[in-house]
Amino acid sequence: xxxxxxxxxxxxxxxxxxxxxxxxxxxxxxxxxxxxxxxxxxxxxxxxxxxxxxxxxxxxxxxxxxxxxxxxxxxxxxxxxxxxxxxxxxxxxxxxxxxxxxxxxxxxxxxxxxxxxxxxxxxxxxxxxxxxxxxxxxxxxxxxxxxxxxxxxxxxxxxxxxxxxxxxxxxxxxxxxxxxxxxxxxxxxxxxxxxxxxxxxxxxxxxxxxxxxxxxxxxxxxxxxxxxxxxxxxxxxxxxxxxxxxxxxxxxxxxxxxxxxxxxxxxxxxxxxxxxxxxxxxxxxxxxxxxxxxxxxxxxxxxxxxxxxxxxxxxxxxxxxxxxxxxxxxxxxxxxxxxxxxxxxxx
Amino acid sequence: xxxxxxxxxxxxxxxxxxxxxxxxxxxxxxxxxxxxxxxxxxxxxxxxxxxxxxxxxxxxxxxxxxxxxxxxxxxxxxxxxxxxxxxxxxxxxxxxxxxxxxxxxxxxxxxxxxxxxxxxxxxxxxxxxxxxxxxxxxxxx
Ligand SMILES: [Zn+2]
Numbered sequence: 456x457x458x459x460x461x462x463x464x465x466x467x468x469x470x471x472x473x474x475x476x477x478x479x480x481x482x483x484x485x486x487x488x489x490x491x492x493x494x495x496x497x498x499x500x501x502x503x504x505x506x507x508x509x510x511x512x513x514x515x516x517x518x519x520x521x522x523x524x525x526x527x528x529x530x531x532x533x534x535x536x537x538x539x540x541x542x543x544x545x546x547x548x549x550x551x552x553x554x555x556x557x558x559x560x561x562x563x564x565x566x567x568x569x570x571x572x573x574x575x576x577x578x579x580x581x582x583x584x585x586x587x588x589x590x591x592x593x594x595x596x597x598x599x600x601x602x603x604x605x606x607x608x609x610x611x612x613x614x615x616x617x618x619x620x621x622x623x624x625x626x627x628x629x630x631x632x633x634x635x636x637x638x639x640x641x642x643x644x645x646x647x648x649x650x651x652x653x654x655x656x657x658x659x660x661x662x663x664x665x666x667x668x669x670x671x672x673x674x675x676x677x678x679x680x681x682x683x684x685x686x687x688x689x690x691x692x693x694x695x696x697x698x699x700x701x702x703x704x705x706x707x708x709x710x711x712x713x714x715x716x717x718x719x720x721x722x723x724x725x726x727x728x729x730x731x732x733x734x735x736x737x738x739x740x741x742x743x744x745x746x747x748x749x750x751x752x753x754x755x756x757x758x759x760x761x762x763x764x765x766x767x768x769x770x771x772x773x774x775x776x777x778x779x780x781x782x783x784x785x786x787x788x789x790x791x792x793x794x795x796x797x798x799x800x801x802x
Numbered sequence: 803x804x805x806x807x808x809x810x811x812x813x814x815x816x817x818x819x820x821x822x823x824x825x826x827x828x829x830x831x832x833x834x835x836x837x838x839x840x841x842x843x844x845x846x847x848x849x850x851x852x853x854x855x856x857x858x859x860x861x862x863x864x865x866x867x868x869x870x871x872x873x874x875x876x877x878x879x880x881x882x883x884x885x886x887x888x889x890x891x892x893x894x895x896x897x898x899x900x901x902x903x904x905x906x907x908x909x910x911x912x913x914x915x916x917x918x919x920x921x922x923x924x925x926x927x928x929x930x931x932x933x934x935x936x937x938x939x940x941x942x943x
Contacts, residue, residue: 469895474862501894501912502872503873503892503912503914504875504913504922507923507925508910508912508913512911515911536807549816552812552813552816552817553817553911554817555832555850629928776936779936780935784933795872
């Protein structure tokens with residue numbers, strides 16, 4: 456039985472703050488930060504937006520593209536995030552309720568830094584394949600926190616992507632998935648701590664690259680595919696540099712990475728990151744084209760997926776706004792408004 | 803709002819649900835149990851609005867009750883839904899100088915208010931300007 460993507464949807468808040476504006480406040484050199492990260496600005500949520508509201512907007516767009524799927528056909532809802540609004544009370548129920556999916560549904564919040572929602576896609580694939588549910592939905596959504604003045608402040612942003620997974624009416628088939636996971640202390644946030652802490656340079660080699668590369672390799676080995684079999688490749692995007700370096704090591708070209716590289720103008724949307732990249736590719740890909748997706752979550756692990764686009768994509772992608780629309784729709788705020796919106800004054 | 807009251811009203815706030823009288827076809831928001839026109843002959847069923855409508859009237863709020871203070875200045879709009887009923891709601895992703903009567907708007911999902919740092923977060927619909935610019939761009943490709 457086939458399994459794959461029935462609908463997908465993106466959402467990014469309207470507001471942006473530039474790297475220049477953040478650097479101005481902290482007296483740092485914007486030019487070297489921009490060239491070091493390949494990020495020039497990042498998205499900022501409104502005061503009344505959080506992980507749940509972003510997830511609902513993305514999920515609504517996924518439903519528009521899934522066309523004939525009714526809310527009551529969804530048997531599982533997972534929301535992956537590291538900024539769930541409540542410590543105790545699931546975001547997934549708010550999302551399910553807002554879309555009219557409740558009450559005959561299983562729902563849960565997932566946490567695995569930036570890769571929780573790809574784990575949610577795997578869970579949906581399993582439930583669909585086993586015949587327990589007809590369709591499942593996994594949403595990656597974050598309004599990422601960063602301590603004022605921390606290096607993360609230049610990239611930690613907000614966005615969401617939602618995927619409806621099923622066995623029929625596929626816009627893209629998932630032909631295989633593979634994961635690579637180890638206990639690595641590269642990035643963490645303790646209960647009650649407002650902002651995450653990280654291991655600085657340690658986040659690179661033993662963390663991001665080790666997992667992204669080995670997971671991608673593992674998947675290609677299992678399926679007997681090679682980089683040239685893929686038209687596009689998407690990796691988690693903590694900045695604009697890491698995915699390009701991972702691609703190079705694996706033997707992918709810049710042309711394969713670029714269409715899904717959505718970090719430059721919206722920042723690192725954490726749980727939304729690799730899934731927004733995939734959505735940007737589904738916005739333009741043609742039937743028969745293959746996509747490799749590899750997420751990364753600190754802590755640490757990666758999930759890889761080999762995806763083949765179907766004919767149905769042509770009639771479905773125009774039913775909701777493309778990622779490009781959300782990236783280009785913007786209004787700049789200064790640091791004072793940003794600090795107010797992100798409640799930094801508690802800091 | 804106490805948790806039980808919060809919960810009872812959540813569904814209609816989350817999904818913009820109204821009621822429809824199957825006898826005369828009238829649609830109401832907020833939902834009513836009895837059709838004021840048909841009284842006992844009416845039969846009410848739940849209906850979900852498309853979420854699209856127009857700004858019928860609006861005002862800019864500069865001095866708000868404590869729960870909404872942090873949003874000031876904000877636009878409070880009376881939105882006429884395409885199905886007919888009018889809904890009072892905040893208009894977001896829009897600057898006060900941009901709002902116009904007749905402006906096309908659509909429902910979006912936002913935080914409505916929070917009791918305090920430790921209380922319940924109330925979610926529900928607000929409205930934002932409709933931006934269909936992406937449709938034209940897409941068809942040009
Ligand atoms: Zn009636």
